[in-house]
Amino acid sequence: MPELAFSRRSALRGLGAVVLPAALTACGVPAAYIPEDRREGQDRSARDQSLAFSNWPLYIDTDEEDEERRPTLDEFSEKTGIEVRYTEEINDNDEFFGKISPALMNHQETGHDLVVVSDWMAARFVHLGWAQKMDRSAQSNVAKYLDPQLRSPAFDEGRLHTVPWQSGITGIAYNRKALGREIKSVKDLWQPDLAGKVTLFSGLDESFALLMQGDGVDVARWTEADFHRMCDQVERMVKKRHVRRFTGNDYTSDLSKGDVLACQAYSGDVIQLQADNPDIEFVVPEEGAELWAESLLVPNLARHKANAEALVDHYYDPAVAARLAASVNYVCPVPAAREVLAGSDDKETAELAENPLIFPDGDMRKRLVVARDISSVERRSFAKRWNAIVGL
Template identity: 25%
Template sequence: MVKKITQKLYIALMFIFLYAPIAVLIVLSFNKSKSRAKWGGFTLQWYKELFANQQIMNALYTTLVLALVSALVATIIGTAASIAMNSMRRSPRTIMMGITNIPMLNADIVTGISLMLIFVAINYTLGFTSVLIAHITFNIPYVILSVMPKLKQTNKSTYEAALDLGASHMYAFRTVILPDIFPGIMSGFLLAFTMSLDDFIITHFTKGPGVNTLSTKIYTEVRKGIKPEMYALSTLLFVSVLTLLILINRTPSEEKINKRLKKKAVQKESNSKFRIFKPAIILIVIAALIVGSFAGMKTTSGKNTLNVYNWGEYIDPEVITMFEKETGIDVVYDEFEMNEEMYSKVETGAVKYDVVCPSDYTIQRMIEADLLAELNYDNIPNIKYIGKDYLQSAEAFDPGNKYAIPYCWGTVGILYNKTMVDEPIDSWSAIFDEKYKNNILMINSVRDAMGIALKYLGYSLNSTDRDELEEATNLLKEQKPLVQSYVVDQVRDKMIGNNAAIGIIYSGEAIYTRRENPDLEYVVPKEGSNIWIDGWVIPKNSENKENAEKFINFLCRPDIALLNFDYITYSTPNTAARDLIEDEDIRNSTIAFPDSATISNCETFKYLGDAMTAYYDDKWREVLSQ
């Protein structure tokens, strides 16, 4: 009795661990609030917006087409390769099987980077075709390893007997061998389809502008948080798969089975007449999918195009549509999640972007590496709407404002819950105070974390003095037992849900969190902090520089800058756009637009060189590994 109860309890716990996260996701897809920590009531809004969201639907379309086409092609190639290998002698076959296993034993990142380097070496422009080729290459070993066991089980005598009776090699293969190995072919196809559908690494390293799968789309949204529409999409996918599994695993009654057998027997003779057309139909379907996939992709080259590379969720999609309508220029839009990721792509020239939006210290790094083209201000007259103070601040990393136009800016500060702290906070000392142990959310970013410690100690956040950096490292080590967790975007939901008293956050995120939870307050500590500026730049290898300058000029237009401010909530350097803000509380907000005294007490990050960057990384690893 006890044994049975234990078994049932074990199974129940197993299912809870497996499906509890999915259940949470399904609930969130009906949550009216965008925050994961707050229930705002039941809604179907996210399902409606899902089908209206062109970026997500394009990513879904690309994912399905890529998985289906790559799996079909990989299955054909893999099956042919398996037949060839099976006919080899033992030693060559063993060697070939060993080679087949290498990509499967290697980490995906090795395969992804290797494929990217091959494309770069042969000067092949990254795009949908490069991803398709990479997925096919990645999938072939899975097909081979599924088909080979079935080939070994095949009776060669039957095949040879068919040949002796006058059958052609193709007919004998189609009628004798193919039925025996078909289960292996289907297993290989389904495995290849699943691996392609779920892949992120291979796609990430081989995709070009405008190519996004669901995995890469979700990855680029991490900086701003995953959209609720993604919860709705995931729910629909889960329900679809569950429904298919139920239908497939339904056991028909004996009467239904007999009826189906009789029906098949009647149709067998008539269907045999059309058997010759089946391969042609399959080829037509594959060709249609490939042609359709290319038709759905915007071209990445040409005088009437613009390749944009921006942070995830960092522009109002309507702005891109408006720009395309007004100028007739097709925008191919791509997103990145880290400055380092963007820098490596621009540096290698694997993809030629026309306009990019890096952060301040990365802009300096790109200038020093001679990767950027100087701007022609005759083509950017709307620069007059960018505040002089912001242009002056940008000179810290772009002397003379030759290469960059400020786009968004903000500060790094403390978000605290007024009901969970003893008194208003105005100093970094709060995050090092033992009374808030396990109630502190520290930012998981080397420059931000080290910068906070350096400012608290009275040093520059761009310090290169190793003694000062050692002191900052020790301070962060002492703080670690007080920290609940090291986070970036997760701080929003945790603070909204009252899961911590204090969190480090970017000012733009603070505006959103205070809307969701009025008990939250944001402050830039009196010791000073980081004031960051993201700006638009044009890489030297841009093929459409004039279009890029038109785009930058368009974004500097006050009404367009206002649309972007409302969408992303990060502060705009466009003073004319600020005057257009209707909400007086937002227009005069000290979070979105801090006073000059606060700004003058802040610093922008500077690029410190590869050696010092590596040193910072080493110090941060010391803190996290303690």
């Protein structure tokens, strides 16, 4: 998989287009919120065998000889007769939110039947009432195979409105050979020998959980005091120039070139980096790491809701999930796909089943936590403080 030029968990770079919905929700203004009984439109799935599916670039399997072909999507269309209009138009969570929020706020169709956004953004959709409840009776694979650790995030208890597309871990990557020692803890980032050689994520939603965990915080139940204590620590490290800079996905370049020795990192990216440099290691710290997801949701008034739900369930067939995991190398939200990969005749494919960054083992899972999201009330002041530290 090629090196990514962006972060799928894109940084929150100011309030921008999202101020209005957040502010409306915080002030209790009902215009933005859509009640559950007003979200469904006229579903044309039965008479119109199609659906519009929007995703991030490079986030699906492709044919090695023809990158325009997407085998798992083609298989779905062949099996069901449903044509999938697949677009890779999501390059930034906030940008995409700004694009479709005016229609959703005004109770209008968006032209999208299924989209993939980071869970912190999915939380915004759910809290605003802009994501439809899926019909789980028509999704037997989701009901049976969804990773138990991802089944009930705080923002969507029971996963009624969202389903993970892929998952991942925010941990620490470092060059063990160049550093000359192991990193086992978030606290290890602050050791003197890493002064000026550490990078952190610039995005508030991407950064905060791991840094809080370094202070022993249970990020499923963190508080405002926990947040500000974490900011105080980071601020001190910035003033001491211990932190080299704050990054998006360009941390991969810094680490590969040796400009930094340790950094916040995503598990899926490190698998790619290790292919070129086996000295790079990924660590789930002793204090824990954040298990996150990017999730599928059906926006309000989608014209092909049933077709979209069928596609979601298709990707929870372990055989299909295995092919997707083998291509994108993120944490697979379908643990049963591991057995499928393990049984492959291809040695490299079979080895993926033993990679804990795709299928975390029991010991690693004990240290993985799904963080509670930042509420709309908290976001305004928290973003202001974090962005001042980062320099945004």
